[in-house]
Amino acid sequence: MSVVLSAQGLRKSYGALTVTDNLSLDLHQDELLAVIGPNGAGKTTLINQLSGQLRPDAGRVVLAGRDISDQSMAQRVHLGMARTFQITSILPGFSVLENVALAVQARSGSSFRFFRAAAGQRRLNDAAMAHLAEVDLDADAQRRAADLSHGKQRQLELAIALATDPHILLLDEPLAGTGGAEAARLVALMQRLKARHSILLIEHDMRAVFALANRIAVMVYGQIIATGTPDEIRANPRVRAAYLGQESV
Amino acid sequence: MRLMGRDLVALLLFAGFAAVPLLANLLQDPFLLVIATRMLAFAIAAMGLDLVLGYGALVSFGHAAYLGIGAYAVTILMRLGVYDIGLHLLAGIAAAVVFAVGTGAVSLRTRGVYFIMITLAFSQMAYFFFVSFSALGGDDGASLPQRSTLFGHDLLENDLWLFWLALGLLIGLFLVCRAIVGSRFGRVLCGARENPQRMQAIGFVPFGYQLTAYVISGAITSIAGVLLANQAEFVSPALMNWHRSGELIVMVVLGGIGTLSGAIAGAVLALLLEETLAGFTQYWKLWFGLFLVGIVLFAPGGVQGLVARIKLQIGSRR
Ligand SMILES: Nc1ncnc2c1ncn2[C@@H]1O[C@H](COP(=O)(O)OP(=O)(O)O)[C@@H](O)[C@H]1O
Ligand SMILES: [Mg+2]
Numbered sequence: 001m002s003v004v005l006s007a008q009g010l011r012k013s014y015g016a017l018t019v020t021d022n023l024s025l026d027l028h029q030d031e032l033l034a035v036i037g038p039n040g041a042g043k044t045t046l047i048n049q050l051s052g053q054l055r056p057d058a059g060r061v062v063l064a065g066r067d068i069s070d071q072s073m074a075q076r077v078h079l080g081m082a083r084t085f086q087i088t089s090i091l092p093g094f095s096v097l098e099n100v101a102l103a104v105q106a107r108s109g110s111s112f113r114f115f116r117a118a119a120g121q122r123r124l125n126d127a128a129m130a131h132l133a134e135v136d137l138d139a140d141a142q143r144r145a146a147d148l149s150h151g152k153q154r155q156l157e158l159a160i161a162l163a164t165d166p167h168i169l170l171l172d173e174p175l176a177g178t179g180g181a182e183a184a185r186l187v188a189l190m191q192r193l194k195a196r197h198s199i200l201l202i203e204h205d206m207r208a209v210f211a212l213a214n215r216i217a218v219m220v221y222g223q224i225i226a227t228g229t230p231d232e233i234r235a236n237p238r239v240r241a242a243y244l245g246q247e248s249v
Numbered sequence: 250m251r252l253m254g255r256d257l258v259a260l261l262l263f264a265g266f267a268a269v270p271l272l273a274n275l276l277q278d279p280f281l282l283v284i285a286t287r288m289l290a291f292a293i294a295a296m297g298l299d300l301v302l303g304y305g306a307l308v309s310f311g312h313a314a315y316l317g318i319g320a321y322a323v324t325i326l327m328r329l330g331v332y333d334i335g336l337h338l339l340a341g342i343a344a345a346v347v348f349a350v351g352t353g354a355v356s357l358r359t360r361g362v363y364f365i366m367i368t369l370a371f372s373q374m375a376y377f378f379f380v381s382f383s384a385l386g387g388d389d390g391a392s393l394p395q396r397s398t399l400f401g402h403d404l405l406e407n408d409l410w411l412f413w414l415a416l417g418l419l420i421g422l423f424l425v426c427r428a429i430v431g432s433r434f435g436r437v438l439c440g441a442r443e444n445p446q447r448m449q450a451i452g453f454v455p456f457g458y459q460l461t462a463y464v465i466s467g468a469i470t471s472i473a474g475v476l477l478a479n480q481a482e483f484v485s486p487a488l489m490n491w492h493r494s495g496e497l498i499v500m501v502v503l504g505g506i507g508t509l510s511g512a513i514a515g516a517v518l519a520l521l522l523e524e525t526l527a528g529f530t531q532y533w534k535l536w537f538g539l540f541l542v543g544i545v546l547f548a549p550g551g552v553q554g555l556v557a558r559i560k561l562q563i564g565s566r567r
Contacts, residue, residue: 112434
């Protein structure tokens with residue numbers, strides 16, 4: 001399988017604390033790779049470096065064979081990478097539709113257009129509605145994003161990410177704080193998405209992880225201590241000791 | 250085109266302004282036209298400021314500099330023998346654009362309080378530049394030999410024509426600003442106000458959009474400076490004093506930020522209060538300050554907020 005995104009020898013420290021410790025990891029075409037690990041292991045910091053929000057102290061980020069270490073987060077979006085955040089990041093004062101339409105706008109034509117009303121642009125709205133339908137949020141299109149439930153805001157953030165037309169998705173704990181039905185809907189959505197996207201998923205919900213992942217990487221103290229199929233990870237004694245503990249999965 | 254409550258407020262304000270000449274005639278009070286023209290000029294300036302303050306969440310504490318730039322464009326061109334208002338406006342706008350590009354590019358590298366302070370610092374630099382420019386009257390300022398001409402005619406010597414010109418400019422600029430905030434560009438600007446991190450994560454770099462908005466905003470405010478110079482036939486650095494920048498912010502807040510027509514209402518209200526309170530007491534600024542505190546505490550959202558709440562009340566009673 002071809003590698004679409006890889007971290008090569010990434011290092012990041014905050015003072016004496018090494019948060020990413022010579023980390024290398026490959027994301028393959030159209031797979032869902034789950035990264036699991038205890039709180040503070042450095043998972044979010046890894047996504048921040050992959051997405052360009054944070055510069056590593058050393059190492060490279062390579063996208064389809066091309067070194068993109070010097071590219072900003074905005075530039076990487078145009079190369080087909082999109083992300084969601086552990087703490088929901090949407091435009092709270094915008095309507096649900098406007099949130100997604102603006103992401104469509106980012107990929108279609110110039111935004112230095114000053115006179116025509118954006119609200120009436122079919123090209124933006126139709127594409128946005130399609131993405132909202134994809135995450136089952138089309139009925140809420142006209143609501144203010146801030147007024148949505150937490151779970152629906154997570155769905156919205158996914159729709160925003162999808163609207164940038166990415167082939168790589170970096171998802172940071174999309175299920176965090178969502179309830180049963182909402183979580184189930186998000187899991188079903190990710191199940192659909194992984195057919196057409198390469199996904200790096202950080203998630204604490206082990207049931208979801210083992211249901212969705214093609215491969216799982218286990219991260220502890222800034223290092224990947226094991227990578228493998230869900231069955232391999234389940235059977236790995238080091239993983240059981242370091243992370244899964246007595247939990248039966 | 251979708252009409253909103255804010256457009257209604259703007260329409261009412263424009264209609265109110267249009268009635269002023271009639272009123273001035275009835276009451277035999279030409280001073281009304283003078284006040285109304287000043288209101289129109291400050292409404293333009295406040296609306297220009299609202300573009301960055303309300304839609305970009307960029308609190309510029311230096312917008313008086315653009316009033317001064319517009320006004321001094323008139324003074325300087327007249328010294329050079331150029332009297333046409335079209336050229337005065339063009340020169341004012343061009344100078345404002347240059348100043349805004351330079352200072353904006355630096356200021357926008359900072360955020361929050363630092364942005365406020367650095368815009369203030371730049372406008373004070375402009376202020377002291379003109380204070381020390383003795384050929385233009387220095388600290389005292391200087392009178393204009395006449396008002397600007399319109400197509401070679403001295404129409405604007407008549408307060409009524411100057412008033413109509415100011416009203417025409419305000420309405421035209423309102424329509425321009427209204428289009429801008431609803432455009433693709435306006436959406437990006439507002440998005441960067443809402444959540445810059447999310448904007449980067451969908452591929453936008455806010456800086457260029459914010460700088461462009463800052464430049465447009467400065468240019469609009471400089472137009473108000475050209476009008477004020479003509480209205481007073483006098484230009485001094487006092488126009489670009491930091492008090493003025495503060496007053497412009499007050500106008501926007503008073504009317505309701507991020508609504509455009511609110512800035513117009515705020516300018517009207519602020520000048521009305523100034524005129525009436527100043528007639529009662531020399532301590533009017535104290536009362537004005539108390540009034541402002543009252544607005545912030547009891548009517549957040551300013552005039553627009555009140556209108557919206559009244560509409561809600563009426564709606565719920567039906
Ligand atoms: N900006 C920062 N400054 C200092 N320490 C940080 C910073 N960001 C993260 N850390 C620390 O790095 C470690 C890893 O954080 P994070 O990547 O958020 O972990 P995870 O997502 O796996 O829970 C934590 O100990 C956290 O406190
Ligand atoms: Mg995290």
